[in-house]
Amino acid sequence: MQHSFLTRSLVLVLLLAAAAGASAQAPAGYPNKPIRFVVGFPPGGTNDIVARALGQKLTENLGQSFVIENRGGANTAIASELFVRSAPDGYTIMLNAPGHATNPALMKLPFDPIKDFAFITLVAETQNLLVVHPSFPPKSVEELIAISRRHPGEINYASSGTGTTVHLSAELFQYMAGVKWVHIPYKGGGPAVIELLAGQTSVYFGNLPTVIQHVRAGKLRPLAVTGARRSPVVPDIPTVAERGVPGFEVTVWYGVSAPARTPRAIIERLNSEIVRALNSPDLRARLTNAGADPVGNPPEQYAAFVQNEIVKWAKVIEAAGIKGE
Amino acid sequence: MDILNNLVFGFTVAFSLQNLAYCFIGVLLGTLIGVLPGIGPLVTIAMLFPITFNLPAVPALIMLAGIYYGAQYGGSTTSILVNLPGETASAVTCLDGYQMARQGRAGPALAIAAIASFFAGCVGTLLIALAGPPLAEWALLFGAAEYFSLMLMGLTAAAVLTHGDMVKGFAMVVLGLLIGIVGTDVNSGMARYSFGVPELTDGVGFTVVAVGLFAVAEIVVNLELKEAREVFTSKITGLMPTGKDLKDSSWPMVRGTAVGAFFGVLPGTGPALSSFATYLLEKKIARDPSRFGEGAIEGVAAPEAANNAAAQTAFIPMLTLGIPASATMALMLGAMTIQGIVPGPQVMISNPDLFWGLIASMWIGNLMLVILNLPLVGVWVRLLRVPYRWLFPSIIMFSSLGNFSVNNSPVDVYLCAVVGVLGYILVKLECEPAPLLLGYVLGPLMEEYVRRALLISRGDPTVFFTRPISLAFMIATLLILVVMIAPAVRKKREEAH
Structure with a gap:
């Protein structure tokens, strides 16, 4: 009895070890x-x-x-x-x-x-693209910072919702550039872009693919991209970090x-x-x-x-x- | 005649064998999913999305579009037959369509729904072709202040929705509003009335409320009455509408189309709101408003025309500005971008075959839908003969499936059951569900817009009166109030004399 119990235990241990070994390798037939x-x-x-x-x-x-x-x-x-x-x-x-x-x-x-x-x-x-309505004066990130400093709390920026990268890009920008804007949140990127196009808001850090067509159509003016490097999609647009906010990256x-x-x-x-x-x-x-x-x-x-x-x-x-x- | 040339070009694109086939597959699928409650065009288009990778852009878009507007056709079927809104936009059709079915007039109701949809679809398509780009520019004039004033006007007009008791109607609007504000607040990102349930942070879905309120409550009420079924089946009077039916519905159809086309162009309002708005309008101008809710054919024709017109004109902001008006539109936009087509103002010039081919295909698709749907009327009506013991469990099963599929969330199914119980209580209290649904839809939107308008104006309320379009809606609201109050005041005076 004793013997057979030991044998069985040993077999069990060996089996377990084998199973453990197998799981360290790619399971046969995955995915099935x-x-x-x-x-x-x-x-x-x-x-x-x-x-x-x-x-x-x-x-x-x-x-x-x-x-x-x-x-x-x-x-x-x-x-x-x-x-x-x-x-x-x-x-x-x-x-x-x-x-x-x-x-x-x-x-x-x-x-x-x-x-x-x-x-x-x-x-x-992908990255976000900082765009402004064409009627809004700044032509560069530096000018945007300058005008924001002269008019604290007067400029409206849109976002696709609280806590989104669109919102947080703008918050990071205000924090790093030392400026103050007013947050106008929308339910999603679609409505935010519509009212930006209509000039209800001035500044927007939109996901690149959602705003690029409006930039190409001349309805929005691009100032900078938010990534660490320029985007291959729009290589002529500088990064925010290049233009006066070093270390900025979203x-x-x-x-x-x-x-x-x-x-x-x-x-x-x-x-x-x-x-x-x-x-x-x-x-x-x-x-x-x-x-x-x-x-x-x-x-x-x-x-x-x-x-x-x-x-x-x-x-x-x-x-x-x-x-x- | 540039437009004519373009349309002819569009038809040559749409009439290719491949494009016709994909158009047909699209509208057929759309009809089917429209009939199945809850399983909406969004889920279907998402599932078929990868298939479009291996298709050229034109047939892919033609098929997806067909699913979208086809669903608006099919959605009315279950609304009319079993009080179960198959689509968001067809909830209003329940009000009079179901009553018509109960009176044995399911056939004419279904037929009128198909005819109204066809008429509206044709007009909507024509509108995209003729005036797409300028209409899209015009829609941009609507800011937060304009939307708020427009909705205030709508809500004021909604007071006529109630059958009798004004206080009950008002209570229902407020209850709907309370359900509507459950979820994450847009401005602060705080969750309201979520009671720690993560699923509630995104609010209570429209399908949950509409299906619970109409279908589930109706079934519970019916279970109480034995042999109530007889009223339903014994006297089916004709499958096709009579000459009088057609005459009665022709103007509502035209007005419904106009209202629907208007709301469709405005991004973010969409078909659901348009069908409500047009129903209110019809009830307001009807010689005998008491017929509404009791099986008035105008109450089917107008909303069905409106939601289909809106479904068509919703393509205007998508095609001409590259702005999706809804999640379904966003998915179609995605199908375009993934094929390397940049949507937006230049799509008409860079991809004329897509733009004009799609428009032409919509017209062809609408024709296919009416041909497909009219013969089906007889089949659907026969469905009413299915005994309740089979019909009820099937309705509940499909409703639950549909509710689950929106977010893959079991919580939505439970919520729908809870709303169903609420709906039953409301029936017992003789409270109308329609004002509740309206408050649910409009309330949160109004809150969002009024807060945004005031945020932009830095708290200055005159913004609603200094912007011309907003001012016009405000004046209209006042006029509606006067028209509503005046008869009551005159009556009081006469009594005093």
Whole structure:
């Protein structure tokens, strides 16, 4: 009896070890069923479009469907809350957006934005474009700062909602340039742009793809882009940092993560598949057309990037005194 | 005749075999999802979005557009038959359409809905072709102050929505307003009345309120009455509208189209508001307003014309300014940009085949829809013969599915059940659900606009009277008030004498 118990225990231990060993390698046959791809916004926005374009390419390459699941609300927080509770088996992934990094400072979250996630890769980046209504005098960032200093609290800037990168870009700008504007929030970028075009507001830090056509049509005047480098889409427009606000940087980004404790092998597999997809010319073209520059970096770099963003926005939100929920 | 040449060019694009086929697929799908409550064009277009990557831009847009306006056709079907609004915009059609069905006139109601939609669709399409760009520029004149004054006028006119008791009507508007302000405040980003439920930070969805209030409540009420079903099926009088029906609905159709076209061009108001507005208008100018809510055919013709006209003219800001008026439009805009087409003022010049082909296809699509829908009237009416024990669970199931699919959220399904109970209580108290729905839609919008107008004017309320368009709406509001109060005052005086 004793002997057989020992034998059985030994077999069990060996089996467990084998199982553990297997999980360190790519599980055979992964993926062998459809993969849920969670998006923290309702259908229709840039997030949704990026996820659907990427998901379609991954479906083609991996032979398993990537099913987009839109779960809008609270700037991705509602989707994240459900997402972190799903099984870490590689069959649920999520598209992260800037809200992931700004929410921790704006609201109490029922999850940890770093520890509960296994970051896979940064998919694409875009930036905001600082535009003004053509009737508004400033022709450059320097002139905008000068006129803002002469008329504190008189200039209206529009945003697509409290806590969005559009809003926070303007807050960061006011904070770093030492000026004071009045915030006019709208429900989404569409209405904000309409009233900007009509001259109801003067300044707007719009997502590049949503304002570029109005700049090309001469209905809005571009002053600067918010990224660390100039955008390949509009190489002749300077960055805010170049024109008098050194160190200013706002990036709008889209990345993919899995729930924490997803096996390392699966993370690496997904990373290499997404990078491969991002290198295919047709997906590149689609993302570029939608105004996003494809990236595709290693998991560690992406994780460090998100960590940095969280720290940076916590400082801005604190300094600007933006109230959350 | 530039326009004529352009239209002819558009028709040559739209009449290619491929484009006709995609137009047909679009309107067919649109009709189907319109009939299924809750499963709206947004979800469908999102799901089909990746398919458009491998299509040329023109057929892709033609198909997506077909789904969008096709859904406006189909949406009225369940409103009329079972009091279940299939689409946001067809909630108003429930009021008189369902009553017509109860009186055995489901056929004429469905037919008139299709005919009104067709008429409005044609006019809307023509309007895009003739006056798209100038109309879009005109829409830009509407700022926060104008929107507020417009809505104040609407809400004042809404007092006529109530059947009898003014106090009850007023209470319903306020209750709707309270439900409407649940969610994140635009100005401060603070959550209101969310009770710590994260799902409530985005407010209570329109589908949740409309389906709960109309469909769920109606089913509960019906379950109380045994054999009530008979009233429904025993006397179906003709499938097609009579000459009198057509005559009665012709002017409401024209007015509905005008109102719908107006609201469609204004970004952010959309079809739902237009169908309400036109219903109010019809009730106000009717010789016998008491017929409304009791199965007046004008109450079906006008809102159906309005929501379809609005669905068409909503393309104007999207095509000419590159501004999406709704999430569905944003998705279509996305389909364009991902194909490398930059939407905006230059799209007419850079992609004339897309612009004019799409417009021509809309006209063809509307024709397909009316051909598709009129023969279906007989099929739908037969659906009323399905016994309640089968019909009720199916309605509840489809409603729940639809509510769930909007946000993939189970909370929305529970909320709809709660609103259903509220709706039942309201029926028992003899309170009308329509003013509640109107308060729910208009209240939060008015709050947003009044606060924005005052934020921009730094708190100066004269802004509502110094801007000409806003002033015009304010004067109209006053006139409506006078017209409403005057008869009551005169009556009092006569009594005094």
